[in-house]
């Protein structure tokens with residue numbers, strides 16, 4: 001059973017392929033509200049949107065358009081609104097929900113439609129539990145991060161309608177004074193098919209070179225546990241996986257020297273194949289791993305690299 005219509009709101013073009021795929025699974029008609037340009041609107045149509053409402057690129061805070069968007073959702077009888085859970089997206093979802101007289105449900109990872117009602121699952125207690133909720137409001141507003149849906153395949157032959165919306169942004173009580181590009185690397189782990197994750201089993205930053213070499217041979221992206229990014233600062237925060245980091249759905253996740261605490265594993269337990277290397281046979285990561293190797297990374301990693309080079 002599907003809904004009449006699903007709406008997607010995003011300020012990140014990288015989220016469009018996944019959200020459109022989700023929208024197509026859940027609703028008959030998919031509408032996308034984008035803060036971008038005409039080419040990005042056309043890309044959204046190729047990924048599954050039937051119509052795109054284009055707010056254009058803006059230096060304003062996108063939540064400033066919440067009233068305009070909420071009015072449109074009300075007028076169009078929106079059933080489900082999936083807002084990409086960027087920082088601004090979360091604020092946007094809260095504002096829209098308030099304007100529509102309902103509440104926003106955050107970080108939804110799973111959806112079902114039963115008798116026209118939307119049933120969602122999302123993590124609670126820092127990832128220690130999953131809560132199932134039935135949304136009772138006429139319009140259901142949720143935030144969705146990366147990894148909830150697979151990416152849609154692109155079909156450049158798809159047809160859809162693009163409507164440019166002229167609206168004034170207004171955020172009560174806040175004025176944007178300056179925009180500065182973020183320093184540091186731009187990482188898009190969400191699109192990586194293979195990911196190598198490193199944890200505190202590595203004793204020194206220099207030792208990560210071994211993991212990087214293996215990742216290179218596998219054609220994988222590098223990621224890490226939170227202490228490696230936030231504690232040691234050996235890798236950027238964009239690369240840590242988990243409940244407070246990024247949530248991924250790669251084909252292969254290879255974890256090395258990671259204990260496998262729930263807060264980390266919720267970010268990768270949807271990987272198709274989960275491989276773990278840890279010297280402690282009782283490490284929690286082995287409970288979820290498809291393939292587990294009990295061993296010291298300093299012994300086994302050079303051997304794996306050597307074997308792979310010989311292939």
Ligand SMILES: Cc1cc2nc3c(=O)[nH]c(=O)nc-3n(C[C@H](O)[C@H](O)[C@H](O)COP(=O)(O)OP(=O)(O)OC[C@H]3O[C@@H](n4cnc5c(N)ncnc54)[C@H](O)[C@@H]3O)c2cc1C
Pocket residue numbers: 126198199200201202224225226227228240241242243244245246256257258259260261262263264277278279280283295296297298
């Ligand atoms: C509210 C909250 C949110 C959190 N969010 C996140 C999050 O989003 N992401 C996240 O990652 N963490 C998060 N954490 C932290 C999380 O609970 C763990 O502390 C963290 O994931 C542990 O990182 P680790 O596995 O690298 O380190 P450790 O737990 O110290 O594990 C290191 C592992 O390496 C193994 N090891 C050591 N030496 C070797 C060796 N030579 N060879 C092989 N194995 C070896 C050990 O046996 C051990 O299992 C959060 C915690 C809280 C409270």
